[in-house]
Amino acid sequence: MNSLLEDPTPVDVSIEAPANNESKNDQETGTNVNSRSGELLIKNQSFGFFPRIGLGLLRMAFRKMQVLAEAIGTFTLVFCICAIISSMELMKGQIGLMEYATTAALTVVVLVYAIGAISGAHVNPAITIAYATVGPFPWSMVPFYLLAQLGGSVLATYAGKLVYGFKTDLLLTKPLHGRCTAAFSVEFIATSILVFLAAALTETPQSVQSLSGLVVGVSIGLGVLITGPISGGSLNPARSLGPAIVSGDFSFLWIYIAAPIIGAIFGGILYRLIRLEGWSYRPSPSSQN
Secondary structure (H helix, E strand, C coil): CCCCCCCCCCCCCCCCCCCCHHHECCCCCCECCCCCCCCCCCCCCHCCCHHHHHHHHHHHHHHHHHHHHHHHHHHHHHHHHHHHHHHHHCCCCCHHHHHHHHHHHHHHHHHHHHHCCCCCCCCCCCHHHHHHCCCCCHHHHHHHHHHHHHHHHHHHHHHHHHHCCCCCHHCCCCHHHHHHHHHHHHHHHHHHHHHHHHHHHHHHHHHHHHHHHHHHHHHHHHHHHHHHHHHCCCCCCHHHHHHHHHHHHCCCCHHHHHHHHHHHHHHHHHHHHHHHCCCCCCCCCHCCC
8 A cells, every 4th residue: 555656575685796787677576686675685695506496485385374364464464443433432422423434544553564565555455456456456366366365354253342342343334324326436536536546655765655554544534434424434345345244245336346346446547647657747948948
């Protein structure tokens, strides 16, 4: 979620080579050797006479860490949502939209800073699919991310049920009064806004990018606030799938799978079109006179 137009999970894995090769991109993982925070640099002395084998093992290990980070992140997000809904129910209070939105926003802020440098902090199948469709995220990693996100959501729902003893029906996301068109529309629009913002953050100065977690968290909170009364405020197929699987109730689930995914892809494409990547405005000498 850190970015859509740049690889959010850069890993620097370089073998000793001439200086002019140091900026060469790793085409398989979409990473490069220009180090950013949290990146890993391994010299060929670590591998002895088997640099390629060592490099392959390193890549495999890091991919496992990425997948594990996504599972942990999605578990944390869904469990926190379970917690706030259950807490309001236990206190005999109405499940407030503001409490729900604030919890989702704060959790995403924490996750972006905690696992953003490892996996990109997608914690959302719609983000992962959009990132692979529009950005440089490798399709080979998509199934692993999706399985990790789904597994984290299901485990979080079971854990929340065990801890709080709630009925899983409380966690289901369903359209208000069965208004499927309205629910699909708000989920589509809100997820588009979220991904558009994530893409825009990649073009901001580094000083602003350090606040990316806060900005993305605020956008999540805003999305929940504008969608909650109509659709229940999902914006995330994993958030809806986990409770649906645990409860066995799959009614209206297609809305919460299709709308966020299509909306996320649309938001990424829209930003690319507006940005006109590869085009730059250069005023001609005549226009300056």
